[in-house]
Amino acid sequence: TGAPRDPRWIAQLCMAKNFATRAMQFCADEAVQTLGGAGFIRGSRAERIYREAKVLQIGGGAEEIMKDLAAKQLGW
Numbered sequence: 001t002g003a004p005r006d007p008r009w010i011a012q013l014c015m016a017k018n019f020a021t022r023a024m025q026f027c028a029d030e031a032v033q034t035l036g037g038a039g040f041i042r043g044s045r046a047e048r049i050y051r052e053a054k055v056l057q058i059g060g061g062a063e064e065i066m067k068d069l070a071a072k073q074l075g076w
Helices: 007-040 045-058 063-073
Strands: none
Touching: 007 045, 007 063
């Protein structure tokens, strides 16, 4: 229980990564929308966070890969 090799722990970690990156992407999208054209200015904080959110969605495993891994760890 809670051990790094426990399949349930790995599945929860995969699901948490997906949730966190989706939340970050939503917030970044809203920030860019709120700022309008200024949100896309290269070097602005919103633009930087938007780019980082996209990278974090892929880095460490894309959402689909994380879902597959979680399902396999839970025996699906």
